[in-house]
Amino acid sequence: MQCRLCGSDRMLSVLDLGATPPCEKILTPEELDLPECNYPLHLRLCEECLLLQIPALVTPEETFTEYAYYSSYADSWVEHARRFVDEATTTLGLGGDSLIVEVASNDGYLLQHAVKAGIPCLGIEPSVNVGDAARARGVPTVTAFLDEDTAHRIRREHGPADLVVANNVYAHVPDIIGFTAALRTLMDDDGWLSIEVHHALQLIGLGQFDTIYHEHFQYYTLFSAIAALATGGLTVVDAKLIDTHGGSIRIWARPAAAGRHPSPRIAEILAAEQQAGLHDIDGYLDFAPRAEGTRRAVLHYLLDCRSRGKTVVGYGAPGKGNTLLNYCGIRTDLLSYTVDRNPYKHGRFTPGMRIPILDPAQIDHDRPDVVLALPWNLEPELTEQLRHIKNWGGELVFPLPTLHAAAL
Known part of the structure; x- marks a missing residue:
């Protein structure tokens, strides 16, 4: 790999997230029995101009x-x-x-x-x-x-x-x-x-x-x-x-x-x-160990919820959520489904982990014990939107920057 800004081939590995499908290629039900293309997701740093970058494997088109x-x-x-x-x-x-x-x-x-x-x-x-x-x-x-x-x-x-x-x-x-x-x-x-x-x-x-x-x-x-x-x-x-x-x-x-x-x-x-x-x-140099620590913390929490019989669902189906789900290997045994306000995504499935994406009304219908917010960057907005889940004892959890529960 060469730097796309300065052309240098002095590229330092910063974080290797393995291989995942493109994050916005959400699946229709008809695609569930078809193979998915996975591409390496490997962050590198140009040691000459200090631009962080990944290989250009998926075209904008x-x-x-x-x-x-x-x-x-x-x-x-x-x-x-x-x-x-x-x-x-x-x-x-x-x-x-x-x-x-x-x-x-x-x-x-x-x-x-x-x-x-x-x-x-x-x-x-x-x-x-x-x-x-x-x-x-x-x-x-x-x-x-x-x-x-x-x-x-x-x-x-x-x-x-x-x-x-x-x-x-x-x-x-x-x-x-x-x-x-x-x-x-x-x-x-x-x-x-x-x-x-x-x-x-x-x-x-x-x-x-x-x-x-x-x-x-x-x-x-x-x-x-x-x-x-x-x-x-x-x-x-x-x-x-x-x-x-x-x-x-x-x-x-x-x-x-x-x-x-x-x-x-x-x-x-x-x-x-x-x-x-x-x-x-x-x-x-500390980025990879920190990411690995977050992965262990999220998986430990979800496995503990599973062992206690708690129901856990997601909120949101953003691109960042798909990186989290695939890097951590979170499947439907740990996250039953996720919801999203965008009707375009309803009835489809997340790339790789194939978690169903439903209408947000499903949360009020099912009253899960835990809602895992995948677009954690919207914490104030989502906390306000989901404040009512405390009425049935629900917990709103954000995975990043560190795993924590919101004050509802």
């Missing part, structure tokens, strides 16, 4: 042409997007003659707020099904994967963007250099780029191994993101730590020629990364 994830089913995420649009509108002075372009715009969770504010916008979304949901919300959406040709076509048809938004997509593209160039093409010469991506400071520091799955090709520190964006002539001018997805970073960048004095927050975040050892290989 295989994952995103039809996609099971709809952003709007997470209320807190929609609210996060609303606040972002409000803040960006005020800070950047966006209005009726501006243009916001969002890459990987999903079901219109963010751009719907631009539409309501009267700001011209365009979504670029490769998944046909979720793009249809965006258009149903009144969000103009192009069905396409972003590459340089697409970026040039969109710029010709719609003009340069004052703001390009790339939330949780910069990790999803194996061609970092080409994708970064395409982002720059979309932007006005005086434009802005906002990227949100899961921060390796939290991934490594809190042992969030379940965030590793095949559609996430790389995992960024601010240090490595600065290097990646520079390949497209983009300069990072500000950054902010945010709490989405278990700990992310929002990065603001501009064309190098636009010029702007960098925010002092950049130096502060870089210093925090360096203090955590992430600007050297030493900071990554």
